[in-house]
Amino acid sequence: MDGEIGHDSARFLVRRLSADGNLRDTWSRYHVIRDCLRQQDGEFVSQDLRERVHGALADEPVPAPASRRSRWVRSAVGTAIAASVALAAVLVVGPDRSLEPQPTMESASQQPAAEPFVSPNIGGPMRSTQPVNLSGTESQSDGEIDAYLLRHYQVTGGAGGRGFVSFVPVVVTRGAVEQTEPAKTGDNREADAVRQ
């Protein structure tokens, strides 16, 4: 984890990891703790992923055994490959852009108010998110959103019974305020009345 382990100890550890599931779990937990302490980017090493990689390697056809040394080398190499694949999978996990694309939908103002609401088709083309400058007026805007969110979470108490979890976005330190689309400004009543 920190590169401080000796060469001989590393070889011994790799051999133990390949055969000891409890040790692999401990290894996983230490990595989670390390990631927490270092605040590393990226996803945690998934236990499922490790087990799948380990399982896939176990299912691989094994050539006829040669010597005791070659079995040890194969085991060590297999574990190293498993670790490398897992590490590569972790490293290639990119930023979650799932929040960026949002469904394009027909606005409610374009629907007669008296008619029952009908879910529009939300599978339309995706819209890209335009990040905004967080300095100057935007930081003031951050504060405004904080006020509305604090009140919202205080009143709802975390709808769904999740309690403090609802307040987590307020504590998230990164100013993740982005303007995705300018809204209509000015007086819309007349326009709405015309549409109705």
Add this chain to the structure above:
Amino acid sequence: MRPLALAGIAGLLMTLAIPAALAGETASEWLERMSAAMGQMTYQGTFVYIQGDDVQTMHITHLADENGTRERLVSVSGPHREVVRDAKGVRLFSGDKRGGLADPAINRPIFFELPISDAASASDSYEFRLLGGQRIAGHSSRRLDISPRDGYRYGHSLWLDQQSGLLLQWKLLGPGGEDLARLMFTELKIGSEVDPEALRGSGDSADRRSRPSALPAEGLAGSRQPEWAPASLPPGFHLASHRSPGDTGSDRFEHLVYSDGIAAVSVYIEERSHNPDRPAGLKRMGTAHAYFRALDDLFVTVVGDVPEATVKLIGEAVRPVQP
């Protein structure tokens, strides 16, 4: 009747009964257990919160005893930010440019929770599934998946402590099932193991400053009907709460809360005259979305942990309520 037909009818009846019974445990029972545990138990722990490429470590201390309920949520990594909830209200302390904020208590009891609809009433909007769990932070868990039936709300995967119902891991899912955020405890103490000293604030004096919220105090509006409200709502959402400053408030301010039983959206309607140049638009903070819109001499703000399509739709549907 032929045995095959009987078997078919029996199978159909079982299929209809399973969602309500869920093998003796219902999703709504687990939701109620979670809500009670999160609000009424004493617990303390460290968890990681992952959103996209951002990983943050936070610490929560939640005390519920004869002195009332107090809670402190603080970021361990990155700039200092914390939220304190107690009888005085909610206070946000921040060492960054966004600054701190204090919102006075507006609820009794202080940790008010919107009544959680049972799974049956929310089943039009969500599909509930109880699954086996895993060990998290040393606790055995039960997994509850709440999947949205349309694109107007998020899904949730909840891993709940088998013994207490406390939330051990939570995953927020987009309408398409994609991961949006994840929270997982790495350490959790319950009851007498909790150190109450963690409720005391830390950090320098700059970190402990907070300014009063610009929003007026509010209370339940009672039987008074809102003058402005969305003319249409996404399916499943209904008015859960209507709040206003009452007779003490000189300016127009209304706070409408809409809920589908799991998600909640706040609609604030207030005077625009104090800040006529406020920017309108659609913004995001974490997993929450906000939609701002000028409307005549009013300003409409819609916020909630829902997709941007939902806040936009509700915001654009606000109209004067016809008497």
